[in-house]
Amino acid sequence: MKSYILGNWKMNLLREEARALARSLCEIDFPRHVEVAVFPPFTSLSVTGGALQGCRIALGAQDCSEQSAHGAFTGDVSAAMLNDAGCRYVILGHSERRLYQQESNERVRRKAEAALAASLIPVICVGETQQDRTEGRHLEAVERQLRRSLPSLTHSNHFIIAYEPVWAIGSGATPTLAQIGEMHKTIASVLTYDTSGTRTSIVYGGSVKSSNAAEILAEDTVDGVLVGGASLKAEEFGAIIAGVKKG
Numbered sequence: 001m002k003s004y005i006l007g008n009w010k011m012n013l014l015r016e017e018a019r020a021l022a023r024s025l026c027e028i029d030f031p032r033h034v035e036v037a038v039f040p041p042f043t044s045l046s047v048t049g050g051a052l053q054g055c056r057i058a059l060g061a062q063d064c065s066e067q068s069a070h071g072a073f074t075g076d077v078s079a080a081m082l083n084d085a086g087c088r089y090v091i092l093g094h095s096e097r098r099l100y101q102q103e104s105n106e107r108v109r110r111k112a113e114a115a116l117a118a119s120l121i122p123v124i125c126v127g128e129t130q131q132d133r134t135e136g137r138h139l140e141a142v143e144r145q146l147r148r149s150l151p152s153l154t155h156s157n158h159f160i161i162a163y164e165p166v167w168a169i170g171s172g173a174t175p176t177l178a179q180i181g182e183m184h185k186t187i188a189s190v191l192t193y194d195t196s197g198t199r200t201s202i203v204y205g206g207s208v209k210s211s212n213a214a215e216i217l218a219e220d221t222v223d224g225v226l227v228g229g230a231s232l233k234a235e236e237f238g239a240i241i242a243g244v245k246k247g
């Protein structure tokens, strides 16, 4: 089973900064079972992809259009365009988009279907709010969000789920390992429709840094991490990669 270390650069880095970070990341050595990917803003995809030539780090984007046919959709970028730009992955339904762009579960599902149709691997984000957790509704909240955001059965099941509690993103707070384990098991139980025999990978995101990554990655139910702020510094991201168990 692979371990994923995914760096979400969000709306950061101009092209030269992106190029420099990608070049530094290429110096990092990591075992074969580890898959590292970075997710620059659209404007830096090309320069980052160029800087990653010849190294094993994959490229991803932070969103795509739900429209698979090209046409009059001003401001949108299609999954096929991302594939053409060298992307292997696309983050979908990040809580910042659900909040600031009012992205619904249904829209996330359609985006995931468009991404799969263009041979991209969607990283579908789900996570409860602080209020859901305080009121003890976190498991139901994530389960509902997940069921509605999943691509339909007719599509390939090659996607990744990222559990990102909204209250843990950028806050420095993280759930306990037991809370992460409980949620990842709940998510895994929803994914049982997978008939191909391959288990869907479930990664954790929210205030992951070099000081807590190794213990989170050591959890049985955790197949990797989605890292925001700490992915913007090569040394810090490198230390997170180094936290993955050997073998």
Ligand code: PGA
Binding pocket: 008, 164, 168, 169, 170, 171, 205, 206, 207, 208, 226, 227, 228, 229, 230
């Ligand atoms: P953070 O963000 O690591 O800065 O908390 C994670 C994310 O939003 O993907």
